[in-house]
Amino acid sequence: MSASSREAIFAAIxxxxxxxxxxxxxxxxxxxxxxxxxxxxxxxMAETMGGKxxxxxxxxxxxxxxxAVAGRGVIASAVKELPGDDAQGVRAITPDMLPTSLADVxxxxxxxxxxxxxxxxVCLPDSRLIVNTAGFLAQHLIVLLDPTQIVANxxxxxxxxxxxxxxxxxxxxxxxxxxxxxxxxxxxxxxxRSLRVLFCPET
Amino acid sequence: MSAATPQTPAxxxxxxxxxxxxxxxxxxxxxxxxxxxxxxxxxxIRPGRPVDQSEAAKRFMAAPQHLAMHxxxxxxxxxxxxxxxxxIEEWEELRQLASDIKMHTLTHLDQYLEKFERNALANGVKVxxxxxxxEHNAIVVDxxxxxxxxxxxxxxxxLTEECGFREYAAxxxxxxxxxxxxxRIQQLDDEAPSHxxxxxxxxxxxxxxxxxxxxxxxxxxxxxxxxxxEQQRETTRPLILSADAGMxxxxxxxxxxxxVVVCTNExxxxxxxxxxxxxxxxxxIEKLIPKLENLAVFVRLLSRSALGSPITQYTSHFRxxxxxxxxxxxxxxxxxxxxxxxxxFWTSLKCIRCGACMxxxxxxxRSGGLSYGxxxxxxxxxxxxxxxxRHKYSTLPFASTMNGSCTNVCPVKINIHxxxxxxxKVLSENxxxxxxxxxxxxxxxxILSSPRLYRASLPLADSALRHxxxxxxxxxxxTWTRGxxxxxxxxxxxxxxYKRERGKDGKKGKGSNPSAKTGGDAS
Amino acid sequence: xxxxxxxxxxxxxxHPEVGQATLELLERFGLDVDxxxxxxxxxxxxxxxxxxxxxxxxxxxxxxNFSEYDYIVAPSGSCVNQVxxxxxxxxxxxxxxxxxxxxxxxxxxxxxxxxxxxxxWAEFPHKVALHNNCNALRGLSIASMSELRNERFSxxxxxxxxxxxxxxVDIARPDECCGFGGTFSVFEEGISSRMxxxxxxxxxxxxxxxxxxxxxxxLMHQEGCARRLQLGQKYIHISQILNGSRA
Numbered sequence: 001m002s003a004s005s006r007e008a009i010f011a012a013i014x015x016x017x018x019x020x021x022x023x024x025x026x027x028x029x030x031x032x033x034x035x036x037x038x039x040x041x042x043x044x045m046a047e048t049m050g051g052k053x054x055x056x057x058x059x060x061x062x063x064x065x066x067x068a069v070a071g072r073g074v075i076a077s078a079v080k081e082l083p084g085d086d087a088q089g090v091r092a093i094t095p096d097m098l099p100t101s102l103a104d105v106x107x108x109x110x111x112x113x114x115x116x117x118x119x120x121x122v123c124l125p126d127s128r129l130i131v132n133t134a135g136f137l138a139q140h141l142i143v144l145l146d147p148t149q150i151v152a153n154x155x156x157x158x159x160x161x162x163x164x165x166x167x168x169x170x171x172x173x174x175x176x177x178x179x180x181x182x183x184x185x186x187x188x189x190x191x192x193r194s195l196r197v198l199f200c201p202e203t
Numbered sequence: 204m205s206a207a208t209p210q211t212p213a214x215x216x217x218x219x220x221x222x223x224x225x226x227x228x229x230x231x232x233x234x235x236x237x238x239x240x241x242x243x244x245x246x247x248i249r250p251g252r253p254v255d256q257s258e259a260a261k262r263f264m265a266a267p268q269h270l271a272m273h274x275x276x277x278x279x280x281x282x283x284x285x286x287x288x289x290x291i292e293e294w295e296e297l298r299q300l301a302s303d304i305k306m307h308t309l310t311h312l313d314q315y316l317e318k319f320e321r322n323a324l325a326n327g328v329k330v331x332x333x334x335x336x337x338e339h340n341a342i343v344v345d346x347x348x349x350x351x352x353x354x355x356x357x358x359x360x361x362l363t364e365e366c367g368f369r370e371y372a373a374x375x376x377x378x379x380x381x382x383x384x385x386x387r388i389q390q391l392d393d394e395a396p397s398h399x400x401x402x403x404x405x406x407x408x409x410x411x412x413x414x415x416x417x418x419x420x421x422x423x424x425x426x427x428x429x430x431x432x433e434q435q436r437e438t439t440r441p442l443i444l445s446a447d448a449g450m451x452x453x454x455x456x457x458x459x460x461x462x463v464v465v466c467t468n469e470x471x472x473x474x475x476x477x478x479x480x481x482x483x484x485x486x487x488i489e490k491l492i493p494k495l496e497n498l499a500v501f502v503r504l505l506s507r508s509a510l511g512s513p514i515t516q517y518t519s520h521f522r523x524x525x526x527x528x529x530x531x532x533x534x535x536x537x538x539x540x541x542x543x544x545x546x547x548f549w550t551s552l553k554c555i556r557c558g559a560c561m562x563x564x565x566x567x568x569r570s571g572g573l574s575y576g577x578x579x580x581x582x583x584x585x586x587x588x589x590x591x592x593r594h595k596y597s598t599l600p601f602a603s604t605m606n607g608s609c610t611n612v613c614p615v616k617i618n619i620h621x622x623x624x625x626x627x628k629v630l631s632e633n634x635x636x637x638x639x640x641x642x643x644x645x646x647x648x649x650i651l652s653s654p655r656l657y658r659a660s661l662p663l664a665d666s667a668l669r670h671x672x673x674x675x676x677x678x679x680x681x682t683w684t685r686g687x688x689x690x691x692x693x694x695x696x697x698x699x700x701y702k703r704e705r706g707k708d709g710k711k712g713k714g715s716n717p718s719a720k721t722g723g724d725a726s
Numbered sequence: 727x728x729x730x731x732x733x734x735x736x737x738x739x740x741h742p743e744v745g746q747a748t749l750e751l752l753e754r755f756g757l758d759v760d761x762x763x764x765x766x767x768x769x770x771x772x773x774x775x776x777x778x779x780x781x782x783x784x785x786x787x788x789x790x791n792f793s794e795y796d797y798i799v800a801p802s803g804s805c806v807n808q809v810x811x812x813x814x815x816x817x818x819x820x821x822x823x824x825x826x827x828x829x830x831x832x833x834x835x836x837x838x839x840x841x842x843x844x845x846x847w848a849e850f851p852h853k854v855a856l857h858n859n860c861n862a863l864r865g866l867s868i869a870s871m872s873e874l875r876n877e878r879f880s881x882x883x884x885x886x887x888x889x890x891x892x893x894x895v896d897i898a899r900p901d902e903c904c905g906f907g908g909t910f911s912v913f914e915e916g917i918s919s920r921m922x923x924x925x926x927x928x929x930x931x932x933x934x935x936x937x938x939x940x941x942x943x944x945l946m947h948q949e950g951c952a953r954r955l956q957l958g959q960k961y962i963h964i965s966q967i968l969n970g971s972r973a
Contacts, residue, residue, distance in 0.1 A: 003332075005332040005333060005338055006332035008334055009316075009334060009488065009534075009536045009540060010313055010316070010317075012536070012540035012544075013312050013313045013316070013540050013543060014313055015544065016540055016543040016549075017309075017311075017312060017543060018309070018310055018543065018544075018549055020306070020310055022303065022307045022310045023303075023307060024303075024304065024307040024308075024493060024497075025300055025304060027304075027496045027497060027499060027500055030293050033292065045513065048226055048513075049512075049513070049514075049516070050226050095526070099477055099478050099479075100478060103440075103444055118513065119513045120513075121514060121518070126525060132473070132477040132525055133474075133477050133478060135470075136470040136473050136474055136517075137474070137478070153499075153503075154499040154502055155496070155499045158496055158498050158499040158502075159495070159496065163457075163460060163462070163495050163520060163522070164495075166520075167326070167521070167522050167523035167524065167525055167526075168477065168519070168520065168522070168523075168525060169519075170473055170517055170518065170519045170520065171502075171517070171518040171519075171520075172516065172517055173513075173514050173515070173516050173518075174226060174227070174516050175516065176468070176469050176470040176517070177227040177229070177468045177469065177516050178227075178384045178385075178432060178469050179227060179228035179229045179230065179401075179468075180228070180383070180384040180385035180388065180401060180404075180432075181403070181406075181408050181411050181428040181431055181432060182234050182272060182276065182407065182408050182428060183228070183229060183276045183279065184229070184234070184408075184428035184429070185225065185226070185228070185229025185230070186428060186429055186432045186433075188432075188433075188436065189384050189432060189436065189468070189469035189470070189471070190384075190436060190439070190440075190443075190469045190470055190471040191469060191470025191471070191473065191474065191516075191517065192470070257914055257916060257917070260916060261916045264916060264917070264920055274924075278899070285873070288873075288875050289875060291875075292875075294875040295874065295875050295876070563873065565902055565903050565905065565921050566914075566917055566921075569917055569920050569921065569924075570917060600776075601775075601910070601913060601914065602914065602917075603907075603910070604903045604905060604906070604908075604910050604918075604921075605860075605907065605910075606860035606903035606907070607860055607863075607864035607865065608860075608864070608871075608873055608901065608902075608903065610864070611864065611871055611873035611874055612873045620864075624773075624774075624776075624812070626776075627774075627776025628778055629776075630776055631776035631777050631778075632776075632779075636776060640913070641777065644771070644775050644777035645777070645780050647771050647772055647780070648769075648772050648777065648780035648781060648782075648784060649783075650766075651766045651767040651771070651772075651783075652766070652783030652784040652786070652787050653766075654763070654764040657735070661738070661739050682912050682913075682915035683911070683915065683950070685915055685916070685919060686915060686916070686918070686919020686920065686922070686923065686951065686954065687919050687922060687923075687950030687951045687953070687954050688949075688950045688953040688954050689950065690740045690741075690946045690949065690950060691740075692739075692740065693741070693743075695742065696738045696739055696742055697733045697737060697738045697742035697744075697745035697746065698738055698763075699742075700742050700745075700746060701745075701749075701761050702763075705761070707763060709760055709761060
């Protein structure tokens with residue numbers, strides 16, 4: 001069925017394809033008016049999209065992270081800044097884990113490959129999530145983002161190498177959201193109920 | 204979620220209750236409480252008969268609470284879209300790029316499909332081809348059967364709606380769980396989605412409470428959106444965790460990387476694709492774009508056009524199976540190659556299913572999407588549906604004032620209102636408009652091309668005919684006065700006035716002070 | 727400059743005062759305006775219903791009536807849009823394409839061709855809401871459209887802005903179609919009336935004393951809806967205001 005259908009589809013396309021001149025345009029970067037301060041622009045958009053910035057003030061980012069997860073129940077970490085620690089309830093995510101094994105996690109901690117100022121999005125590729133479900137099966141998500149790894153807009157973002165390297169990568173922007181009931185916006189439709197971004201240089 | 208886990212109520216972040224949320228699909232205005240009111244349903248589909256959109260629309264308009272909410276909600280999405288547009292200086296340039304990229308891809312579709320297939324195969328994806336809905340459904344069920352899979356979790360896909368996949372799956376022993384809230388509501392209510400982006404937008408919260416009470420056992424008197432969404436999350440989650448396979452649609456497929464991109468606000472495509480070891484993608488062959496740099500244009504436009512949000516909360520890129528898993532892509536034609544050959548209508552294949560044309564359409568907002576009786580409602584539906592079944596959907600291109608707002612909001616610049624006019628012509632020429640309409644137009648054409656007959660048809664001042672000229676009403680349905688008053692019939696027509704004042708050659712009184720002739724009308 | 731005046735069928739039958747105001751207004755600028763006696767209609771009712779073949783003879787009659795003029799002017803955007811963009815049932819001879827190119831809607835003729843800078847005789851001391859017919863707006867581009875990110879402009883507002891005493895009021899959904907839609911108004915009367923009633927309510931909420939438009943068809947429909955709802959605003963064609971009507 002499949003092989004002959006394939007041929008039939010290609011034959012139909014070749015027979016019906018409109019014979020009009022339609023060159024592929026070059027897409028500009030549209031960065032003439034890019035914000036000077038990418039971190040500030042990212043912050044503003046991440047918050048507009050329902051995310052939060054985990055401020056660390058005078059503390060180190062890692063100290064702030066430890067405070068944020070302390071006493072929050074089951075924590076799953078895919079970052080080296082927060083190693084597995086049974087006493088603290090921190091479970092290190094390892095590649096051998098079943099996707100569904102993260103269903104009981106209260107807070108997941110992962111590191112983004114980069115961020116996008118235009119939309120406040122973070123890029124989470126499979127290699128950083130270790131187990132993909134770490135990004136959305138937990139109740140809450142904390143994302144570490146190196147402030148030097150923020151691009152101005154989506155045109156820059158799609159010129160990054162990640163899209164050619166990973167089987168799975170997601171732009172996550174704020175938490176899971178739905179407004180399917182009369183437009184009332186609710187966080188945590190199916191994925192995470194909250195998303196916090198912690199600026200933390202990658203060492 | 205285990206019972207021991209600390210609960211965080213829906214809509215509350217750990218830091219406390221957020222203020223009024225307006226991002227993503229959220230309404231930017233406060234929606235006043237409405238309902239309960241019985242939900243108007245879609246048209247009765249009679250085999251071999253065209254859909255009676257008007258009849259269903261009238262029933263929708265007869266439900267004032269539903270009508271008011273629907274209109275307000277979708278108009279708000281249009282307003283949010285406008286605000287996003289004003290924030291992007293290059294907006295019109297992006298629309299032109301999006302249109303050009305799609306035109307290029309569609310005119311080279313065979314090349315890009317080959318490239319996409321080659322790259323997907325190299326990434327370890329299994330690629331299937333389906334000529335029509337039946338093949339698509341059979342392929343998916345066969346993939347599942349071969350692996351002993353019974354429960355399928357899926358994210359929203361208009362293509363699977365188009366294919367009638369859920370019904371087919373149910374008949375073949377596959378349990379389908381929709382994971383998009385709106386789509387889940389519609390599934391539980393056994394009703395088609397009414398809008399491509401917000402499937403249950405025609406329902407009041409009290410309707411949802413009734414559906415959930417009946418199917419999920421929730422409190423029938425609690426119509427709080429937060430409560431209802433939370434109940435859905437809690438009842439769906441065990442089904443997700445015990446599923447055998449996951450299915451997603453596809454918003455964009457990138458030929459140069461062989462990847463598919465799915466945009467959701469809920470994260471349910473990610474859940475559906477990653478939770479089990481088997482990910483099946485249903486995609487229409489027109490979803491293709493050549494390159495990653497092209498993708499940026501579409502991602503920037505999609506959610507802004509659809510919901511007035513800069514980007515969907517999740518934009519998910521699947522390039523291959525995850526380690527130890529399987530990924531299948533079913534490429535579906537189902538009428539698309541035929542449409543490609545329709546000179547006037549092929550550019551409708553540029554559509555990225557953002558629903559902006561529905562949100563702006565004054566007819567859609569007052570009719571409800573179900574009234575169209577088709578998978579694709581609203582302006583885009585009017586020009587796509589007849590390609591599936593010209594007779595059944597022959598009435599739809601007439602459910603429009605052809606005001607053109609749809610064309611203006613379209614992010615890929617489909618000339619929607621012109622194609623609606625084009626379809627009217629095709630339907631008229633193919634005897635797919637009612638005979639009385641055709642006869643009326645024949646009579647009108649005869650009268651209006653003859654000055655003598657035309658003059659004779661006009662209502663005269665001393666006539667008892669206080670109605671519209673016969674070429675307008677000339678029929679058994681003088682419907683004008685149902686919702687409006689008749690215009691006053693003047694003492695004389697312009698023609699009579701001119702003849703009286705100026706003479707037949709127009710010379711009488713010409714060039715004199717106009718105020719003298721109009722009884723002080725001018726100063 | 728010889729101008730042929732086209733008075734659309736519904737203006738002829740129901741709003742002769744609009745034809746009169748248009749004629750007189752054009753004459754105020756010293757134009758030689760003719761009203762060809764054998765004119766009927768632009769063919770829109772048929773074309774709008776998809777019956778292009780049935781419209782052909784009417785389109786031919788239009789061309790025959792108007793081909794001799796330098797300009798053809800009509801107080802209706804939808805009729806002019808029909809001539810300019812949809813006159814395709816008949817053979818596209820040189821005569822036909824010339825007629826199509828020189829047919830203008832009144833506002834664009836005053837604004838773009840005559841470039842009128844003053845209406846010294848005009849005074850309209852009322853609150854006015856402007857309605858742009860969809861064909862005039864999105865077909866003929868007489869004003870910028872809310873859906874597009876373009877420079878804001880409005881030819882009818884430019885003209886009305888030169889009228890003493892006239893005060894604009896804004897309605898909530900200025901670009902929303904009022905639901906007339908030609909034959910849509912009778913074939914889909916339910917939605918059509920509902921859209922017109924919503925439009926009339928929006929206008930009433932704006933505090934407008936008058937609603938004006940360059941299209942009588944929309945006004946006729948809206949007025950019928952407003953009267954049914956017993957709303958107080960009045961309806962007047964833009965030609966009447968520009969010609970000096972005060973109420």
